[in-house]
Amino acid sequence: MPSYKLTYFDIPGxxxxxxxILSYANQPFEDVRLNSKEWPKLKENYPYGKLPIFEIDGKVFNQSNAIARYLAKQYGLNGKSDLETLEVECLADTLVDLRNGLSAIFYEKDGEKQRELTRNLLQNLFPTYLKKFEEIAAKSTSGWLVGSQITWADLFFASSLALFEEKFPGVLxxxxALTALVEKVENIPSIKAYLEKHQK
Incomplete structure (x- = not known):
């Protein structure tokens, strides 16, 4: 069995x-969480000066969704067919577009620009994207976003939507249907145990 080590900050992010994904699969892994205050001194030690990184038997990989796709393949979380895999990939990449709107706020240092980005997120991006995602989730007869079984898109959406709700209470x-998806994922026993362990 390979040895897995994930390094990131002590936040969901x-x-x-x-x-x-790792928790769902009951896959043991080293969950290394760095202090953001220490990061400036440490970043030169990591590829491209960014996190997360994922180590498989000591070999280092970067890019969170590339890592997620690899793990999804290992644990059968890509869908039952190539077409379902394409649906999963499209949803995940579209969610990244929305997440980028959130990330831009936290990277922006200028107060007025930050407020403008926040208004755009709340008034334009969230309504546009979440409405479409809600339609997809509401049409599902399985409770999952794609097909009849859980995929890594469900795990990506649940973790991201929970973050949106944490940052902007009431946004969901x-x-x-999206709220139900978050609850469904968070009540999977292995994920529920993980969240209880790391809940602040």
Whole structure:
């Protein structure tokens, strides 16, 4: 069995769905969490000066969704067919577009520009993207976003939507199918145990 080590900050961020995938699969892994205050001194030691990184038997890999796709393949979380895999990939990449709108706020240092980005996120990006995602989730007869079984898209969405709700309480109140997806994923026993262990 390979040895897995995930290194990221002590926040959900862009590594949480990797943690979800590993937890769902009951795969042991070293969950290294760095202090953001220490990061400037450490970043030169990591590829491209960015996190997360994922080590497989000591070999280092970067890019969170590339890692997620690899793990999804290992654990049968890509869908039952190539077409389902394409659906999963399209949803995941579209969610990245929305997440980038959130990330831009936290990287922006200028107060007025940050407020403008926040308004755009709340008034334009969230309504546009979440409405479409809600329609997809609401049409599902399985409770999962793609096909009849869980995929890594469900884990990516659940972790991201929970983050959106944490940062902007009430943002999911108009989206019952998405809210149900988050609850469904968070109640998977292995993920529930992971969340309880790391809940602050």
């Amino acid at each position: 862009i590594a949480q769905h990797i943690r979800y 109140k108009s989206y019952p």
